[in-house]
Amino acid sequence: xxxxxxxxxxxxxxxxxxxxxxxxxxxxxxxxxxxxxxxxxxxxxxxxxxxxxxxxxxxxxxxxxxxxxxxxxxxxxxxxxxxxxxxxxxxxxxxxxxxxxxxxxxxxxxxxxxxxxxxxxxxxxxxxxxxxxxxxxxxxxxxxxxxxxxxxxxxxxxxxxxxxxxxxxxxxxxxxxxxxxxxxxxxxxxxxxxxxxxxxxxxxxxxxxxxxxxxxxxxxxxxxxxxxxxxxxxxxxxxxxxxxxxxxxxxxxxxxxxxxxxxxxxxxxxxxx
Numbered sequence: 001x002x003x004x005x006x007x008x009x010x011x012x013x014x015x016x017x018x019x020x021x022x023x024x025x026x027x028x029x030x031x032x033x034x035x036x037x038x039x040x041x042x043x044x045x046x047x048x049x050x051x052x053x054x055x056x057x058x059x060x061x062x063x064x065x066x067x068x069x070x071x072x073x074x075x076x077x078x079x080x081x082x083x084x085x086x087x088x089x090x091x092x093x094x095x096x097x098x099x100x101x102x103x104x105x106x107x108x109x110x111x112x113x114x115x116x117x118x119x120x121x122x123x124x125x126x127x128x129x130x131x132x133x134x135x136x137x138x139x140x141x142x143x144x145x146x147x148x149x150x151x152x153x154x155x156x157x158x159x160x161x162x163x164x165x166x167x168x169x170x171x172x173x174x175x176x177x178x179x180x181x182x183x184x185x186x187x188x189x190x191x192x193x194x195x196x197x198x199x200x201x202x203x204x205x206x207x208x209x210x211x212x213x214x215x216x217x218x219x220x221x222x223x224x225x226x227x228x229x230x231x232x233x234x235x236x237x238x239x240x241x242x243x244x245x246x247x248x249x250x251x252x253x254x255x256x257x258x259x260x261x262x263x264x265x266x267x268x269x270x271x272x273x
Contacts, residue, residue, distance in 0.1 A: 027059040034071040036101060038108045040064045048105040066108055072098045072168055075116070077124055081132045089137060090176040095124055095156070096168040103164035110163065119163055127156040137177050145172065 031037045037052030041063050052065065059065045077093040097120055099107050111118045131151045135144050149172050157167040 027061060027063075027065070029057045029059055029065050029067070031055060031057065031067055034069065036068050036070050036099075036104045038066040038068065038105045040066065046105060046109055048109070051102060051104050066113060068099055068104050068108070068113065070099050070101055070104070072096050073116070075120065075124070077121070077128075079125060079128055081129045083137050083140065084133060084135055085137070087137050087177070089132065089140065090174075091128065091132070091172060092174040093124065093128060094169075094171045094173055095120070096170075097160065098166050098168060100161075100164045100166055107164040115165065120160065120165060123156060123159050123163075127152050127159065131155060140175050141177060145175070148172065 029037070031052055031054045033054050035054060037057065039047045039050065039052060039059070041047065043062075057065065073096070075095045075097065077091075077095065079091045079093065081089050081091060083089050097116075099115070107115055131148055132140065134151075135148060140148060149170065152172075153167065153170045156170060160167050
């Protein structure tokens with residue numbers, strides 16, 4: 001009985017020793033907020049179905065924990081690209097990205113922790129060159145800049161999403177053209193603005209002339225209608241009404257002059273007190 005107990009204690013002691021060795025050589029890892037962990041087991045391979053969240057983790061010495069920064073990161077790119085007519089254009093581009101939280105193991109399997117250099121930067125350059133090559137320098141400098149930025153965003157977002165990275169934003173900070181090209185574009189834009197201003201002035205003057213013509217025509221029509229409506233009878237009646245109003249004045253004397261048979265009107269000869 002004593003031998004069995006001794007054997008049992010010996011076995012327990014052996015396992016305790018193994019456990020102590022394992023724990024003493026184990027790796028203690030703390031994953032911070034804004035990070036995620038990916039575990040690789042030499043005997044089982046990469047653990048694809050599990051993403052290790054922030055916190056304290058104990059990792060066996062033969063396993064490896066890869067910790068990924070999943071906070072948003074900002075990349076700056078300076079590029080030389082060709083426009084649709086073959087001119088060199090310099091661009092400064094800012095891109096904000098982050099790994100897809102739930103797909104960090106797949107990102108690690110395909111690109112490792114160096115995914116920015118292996119995946120993101122090459123795709124940025126490819127998308128920018130592809131989109132910029134569809135536009136002329138004039139369009140990039142003036143009217144199409146927002147459209148170019150939108151197209152690059154759509155192109156790059158789709159590519160990165162298919163490779164487990166989220167595109168948060170892209171911004172074209174600066175577009176530099178060759179000096180001669182920029183000067184020619186600016187002169188052309190100034191000429192177009194001057195032409196538009198001249199057209200505006202002509203249109204305004206034409207509208208004002210039309211307004212005056214319409215106003216004069218309206219007055220002429222009104223006078224013609226009024227003249228047509230003033231018959232002799234109406235004029236005589238109006239004269240009588242005016243004479244009667246004058247006759248009511250205490251400072252006036254009424255003298256009737258004229259041939260009533262011929263439609264003559266009375267005259268008022270006024271006199272003071």
